[in-house]
Amino acid sequence: MATISLLSVIVAILSTFVVVSSQFANFSKIELPQGITGPESAAFRGLLLLIDGPYTSVYDGRIIRREFITGRFQDFAYTAPGRNKTLCDGTTDPDMGPICGRPSALSFSPTTDLLYIADAYFGLLVAGPLGGLALQLAGGYKFVTGVDVDLTTGNVYFIDASLTYDIRDTTQPGCKPDSTGRLLCYNPVTNRVDVLLTGLSGGGGPAVSRDGTYVLVPELTGNRISKYWLAGPKVNQTEVLLNNVGNPNKIKRAERFGEFWVALSVGFIPPTPLITPQGVRFDSNGVVLQTVSFATQFFNKTISVVLDENRKLYVGSRFTNFIGVYSN
Known part of the structure; x- marks a missing residue:
């Protein structure tokens, strides 16, 4: 019994050490090519030592990919048909979004190697392994903000933030966020889109659990995260998981199950006078496990995504020319 008790104490101490020491205190930048800004998303393709990326969507309408060997970015895909590189590359004019595209979120399907793209103007799209012009799967939306692939079924979940305003309206004086956002599901077998939730307050990026039993839904202006059940005794039911969490944007699965x-x-x-960007790690029960501040490197800026990959955090913002990388 004494041995078991001692072992339990050692495990508890080690567990505490892991949590305390994993504060991601080391910071570096992945600089974007000159003249390119707004890495609002981040995604990697592949697994373990074979990962490729990061891929990120940028302000001027492109999805770009960082080469592993050279560390340089190359164009990978784009969402706007007829996009003119001379006209669009490097633009920061918000009115060029409907012409050049404005991809806001990325999610790879590990089984098909397809890249699903949420574009604020062009809806849900998909690009093959070679990239190029993405194929529009579902369009006609005002403000698509996030996307995630169900690892078990291949279904694609995405959010349309509003029925009344688009991304340009959010920066206008007097804009009052509404509660007309929706969670949608695209079935790649039937090509059908179903509306799962309505009345969402603001957009963000959904995240499906690894076992496909639920999807987490952020509400940027509603300051909460909800759990929508996809399977089990609570199927098609919704419950609030985290409330008053501070303008949650994209949610990503952590490396821990x-x-x-x-x-x-x-x-x-x-x-408020000062925006505090941070990443929060939490579990399926809504228990907050860790909070990491990014206030020093992203001072008074909003962030869009925190991606946990290979024991590092990749942080994206539409207001920077770099992806932040935090490690231990």
Whole structure:
């Protein structure tokens, strides 16, 4: 009994050490090519030592990919048919979005190697392994903000943030966020889109659990994260998982099973004098496990995504020219 008790104490101490020491105190930048800004998303293709990326969507409408050997970015895909590189590359004009595209979120399907893309203007699209012009799967939306692939079924979940305003309206004086957002599901077998939830307050990026039993839904202006059940005794039911969490944007699965990271921009809406960007790791029961501040490197800026990959955090923002990388 004494041996078991001692072992339990040692395990507890080691567990505490892991949590305390994993504060991601080391910071570096992945600089974007000159003249390119707004890495709002981050995604890797492949597994373990074979991962490729990061891939990121940028302000001027492109999805670009970082080469492993050279560390340089190359164009990978784009969402706007007829996009003119001379006209669009490097643009920061918000009115060029409907012409050049404005991809906001990425999610790879590990079984098909397809890249699913959420574009604010062009809806849900998909690009093959070689990239190029992405194929539109579902369009006609005002403001698509996030996407995630179910690892078990291949279904694709995405969010349309509003029925009344688009991404340009959010920066206009007097814009009042509404509650007309929706969670949608695209079935790649039937090519059908179903509406699962309505009345969402703001957009963000959903995240499906690794076992496909539920999808987490952020509400950027509603300051909460909900769990929508896809299977089990609570199928098609919704419950609030985290409330008053500080403008949650995209949610991503963490490397640990049953855990997630969410990008927060505390003080964004309603606006305060100082925005505090941070990443929060939490579990499937809504228990907050860790909070990491990004305030020094992303001072007073909103962030869009916190991606947990190979024991590093990749942080994206539409207001920078780099992807932040935090490690231990």
